[in-house]
Amino acid sequence: MKKEKLYAVIDIETTGGMPKRDKITEIAIIQYDGSKEIKSFSTLINPERSIPSEITRITGITTSMVQNAPKFYEVAKTIVEMTEGAIFVAHNVSFDYNFIREEFANLGYTFSKKQLCTVKLSRKAFPGLKSYSLGSLIQHFGISVNARHRAYDDTKATTILLDKILHDTDQTDNIHTIINKGIRETKLPEGFTVEHLHDFPESPGVYYMYNRYNRVIYVGKSINIKKRIMQHFGDTSRKTDRMIQEVKDIDFVETGHELLAIILESYEIKALHPEINKAQKTKEYPYFIYSYKDQDEYINLAIDKVSKKTSEKSGILNYYSSIQSAKSVVGYLRSEYILCETRINKNSPLGQACIFHQMGDCHGACLHIEAPEDYNERAEMAIMHISRVFKENFMIAVSGRSFDEAGIILIEDGIFKGYGYIPHHDLGYGIEEMKEAIDYQKPNHEVNNLIYNYLQTKNDYKIIKL
Numbered sequence: 043m044k045k046e047k048l049y050a051v052i053d054i055e056t057t058g059g060m061p062k063r064d065k066i067t068e069i070a071i072i073q074y075d076g077s078k079e080i081k082s083f084s085t086l087i088n089p090e091r092s093i094p095s096e097i098t099r100i101t102g103i104t105t106s107m108v109q110n111a112p113k114f115y116e117v118a119k120t121i122v123e124m125t126e127g128a129i130f131v132a133h134n135v136s137f138d139y140n141f142i143r144e145e146f147a148n149l150g151y152t153f154s155k156k157q158l159c160t161v162k163l164s165r166k167a168f169p170g171l172k173s174y175s176l177g178s179l180i181q182h183f184g185i186s187v188n189a190r191h192r193a194y195d196d197t198k199a200t201t202i203l204l205d206k207i208l209h210d211t212d213q214t215d216n217i218h219t220i221i222n223k224g225i226r227e228t229k230l231p232e233g234f235t236v237e238h239l240h241d242f243p244e245s246p247g248v249y250y251m252y253n254r255y256n257r258v259i260y261v262g263k264s265i266n267i268k269k270r271i272m273q274h275f276g277d278t279s280r281k282t283d284r285m286i287q288e289v290k291d292i293d294f295v296e297t298g299h300e301l302l303a304i305i306l307e308s309y310e311i312k313a314l315h316p317e318i319n320k321a322q323k324t325k326e327y328p329y330f331i332y333s334y335k336d337q338d339e340y341i342n343l344a345i346d347k348v349s350k351k352t353s354e355k356s357g358i359l360n361y362y363s364s365i366q367s368a369k370s371v372v373g374y375l376r377s378e379y380i381l382c383e384t385r386i387n388k389n390s391p392l393g394q395a396c397i398f399h400q401m402g403d404c405h406g407a408c409l410h411i412e413a414p415e416d417y418n419e420r421a422e423m424a425i426m427h428i429s430r431v432f433k434e435n436f437m438i439a440v441s442g443r444s445f446d447e448a449g450i451i452l453i454e455d456g457i458f459k460g461y462g463y464i465p466h467h468d469l470g471y472g473i474e475e476m477k478e479a480i481d482y483q484k485p486n487h488e489v490n491n492l493i494y495n496y497l498q499t500k501n502d503y504k505i506i507k508l
Contacts (some may be wrong), residue, residue, distance in 0.1 A: 049074045050128035051204060053196040054138050055101045057089050060501070061144040065089035066114060067103050069142075071124040072201045074131075075210060079201065083124050084194040086111035112334040114145045123152075130223060133176045133200050145243065150445035154268070155242050156221050156282045158195035160200055160207070163220060167211045179203055191248045222271075224276040238307035239275070242268035247296040248306045251318070252287045257290060262319040264308035265300045265407050284318060298443035299505065301451065301496050302461060302486055307350070308489050327361030329368045329489060331424055336385075340407055341416040341421035343372055359428045360487050371428065378426040382407035382417065396507075400506045430456025432489040435508040437476065438497070451493070454508070473508050 051072045058064035070084040085225050086103070088111045092242045098104050103342050121142070134159040135157045139190050144281060146153035164174050176196060178185055179213040185202050189195045204466045207213055222236045230236070240251075248268050251260040271292065274285060311319055317397070328348050336467050343370045348361070364367040383396035384405045390396055390408075398404040405412040431442030438451040462479035469476075483489075 047076065048080075048128040049076070049131045049204065050125040050136050050155075051131045051197055051201045052125075052142070053132060053193045053200060054141055054386050054444060055097075055191065055193050056102055056141055057091060057093055057097055059137075062067065063142045064141075065091060066145060067093060067097075067101070067108055067140055069121070070429040071121065072197050073124060073128065074201050074204065076277055077205075078191075081124075082194070082197075083120055084197075085117055087484070088113045091316060092323040102189070103192075107309060115149055118146065118149060118151070120141050125155060128155070129158050131158045131200065133160045133196070133203075135159040135161075143438055146508060148445055151244060152245070156240055158217060158221055160203055163207055163213060163216060164203065166216045167207045167213050172293055174205075174234075176200065221274040225272055229275055229282075229286065231286050233290065239268065239272050242271055242292075242294060243296055244268045245296050246295050246300050246303045246312060248303055249294040249318075250284065250290040250310075250314075252293070253288045256291075258310075258314045258316050259311045260285065260316050261314060263303040263308055267302070268274070281318060288318075296443050298447065298463070299440035299449050299502075301438070301440055301493065301500075302449050304488050304496065305451070305461060306459070308486060308492060312486070312488075327363055327455075327488060329363075329365050330361045330487075331359045331372060331428060332357040333359060333421075336365070338410065339418075340382075340385050341418045341425070343375065343381070343421070344425070345369065345372065345489060358487060359425060361491060374406045375424040375428065376422070377403075378427070379420040380405060381421060381442060382412075384408040385417070385421070402489060429487075431487075432456050432496050437473070437506040437508065439504040440502065442466065450476060450506075452477065452482075453493070457487075458493055459483070469504075469506070473506075474485060 047313075051074055053070050054066050055068040056066050066087050066088050067089050067309050068084075070082070072082045073080040086108050088108045090113065092105045093103060093108070111257040130139055136159070139155070139157055143153045151424060152466050164171075169254060172178070176199060177190060178214050179185070180190075180199050183203070183206060185199050187195050187199050189384055225236055225239065227236060228376050229241075234485045244266050244378050248261060248331050249271060250258050250268050253259045260268060274282060297306055298498040329345060330348060331343060331345055332355055334342055334344070345365065346355065360371075362371070375381060376383070376386050376398070380403065384392060385407055394408070395406075396404055396408040397410055399406055405417070406416045407414075421437065432453050433456065435454045438453065440451070441450045447463050448469055449461060451461045460480045460482035462481050464479045
């Protein structure tokens with residue numbers, strides 16, 4: 043087979059299975075040029091924590107074995123040199139790649155490589171096998187290994203497997219497909235190449251797709267910008283077809299954290315009105331409650347459905363996932379603040395007593411018995427109630443765009459106020475100093491819901507009470 047690329051075949055051992063929690067204990071790299079080994083590197087790594095007994099049972103690596111081993115930052119330069127210009131190859135590549143990328147991120151360095159998974163490649167090259175685990179393939183092909191679940195021996199076995207795949211089968215097309223996530227040059231917008239897509243960062247952020255008139259026609263967010271953009275063009279849908287036809291350039295903003303990307307995307311969609319986007323609120327929160335004053339100066343509450351026309355309406359208080367949930371909230375506010383049916387229901391007839399006045403549960407705004415200024419005091423309290431998504435004032439601290447930076451999100455007066463970035467060590471400073479880093483934003487009720495839902499489902503943040 044024709045030599046085409048330089049491969050860096052890699053295996054690691056770790057203290058567990060979660061890159062953001064666990065650490066690398068051993069790494070091995072073999073440079074391979076498609077026909078022969080060029081050079082290799084292998085070392086234990088001090089994870090700066092104890093190794094669980096279950097991990098020791100599997101790998102044989104103990105805490106005492108790594109006590110005098112180099113720490114990751116001490117071998118980082120060698121890892122960069124061994125992988126420079128190479129395709130990152132591993133058996134179940136996402137595991138090894140994500141751990142190494144996380145270790146580099148902790149050093150403030152962006153580690154980004156093309157990846158090739160020998161599990162996926164083996165399935166294509168040798169169909170019909172019962173298992174494609176490395177142990178099963180070692181046994182099936184009679185590959186000689188001295189110590190399974192040790193980095194160098196597993197890397198050596200993976201290199202032999204890759205060599206067998208390259209020389210015993212013609213997998214050129216499949217290798218390109220796996221590395222490029224199924225994207226073909228013919229499926230890309232004019233002027234784009236797969237190499238161009240590989241240049242995007244593998245970090246959280248927001249990306250912008252422009253048309254030939256330099257107008258933003260799509261805004262998206264992702265915890266991995268490159269992966270998401272590649273997914274767009276590896277997809278088969280009407281939206282993808284439109285992107286292929288209309289997109290002429292793509293730009294991005296790294297945010298450092300998923301929640302910051304969620305917030306920025308919402309604001310950018312509202313500000314730019316991209317043609318291809320389906321507004322988030324249309325799908326997730328299709329109804330909203332808003333307030334307005336009628337000709338008699340009474341404050342009214344009403345429900346409307348989100349559309350391009352209504353989204354610009356003033357007085358929007360909050361968004362809801364269904365008409366029933368919006369009606370339920372209005373019903374609660376009517377009862378809690380003794381609101382008049384004619385001021386919360388457009389279909390209620392004017393000029394006659396509402397049903398609640400007849401029941402003694404309305405002070406008579408329907409008949410102009412209660413003055414607007416008296417009625418509006420309670421209506422304002424109801425508005426404040428519905429607008430306050432959060433009951434306390436606090437900041438949310440998240441990861442920033444580099445190792446020594448933190449992102450901070452300000453929640454005050456029950457709503458999102460803005461976000462910013464500060465040096466990580468400044469998180470211990472006073473609240474007022476931290477507030478100076480906040481870039482204050484216009485009220486965005488959709489963002490309030492997005493933040494609230496994120497806090498209920500994720501735990502990758504720290505709450506700082508004000």
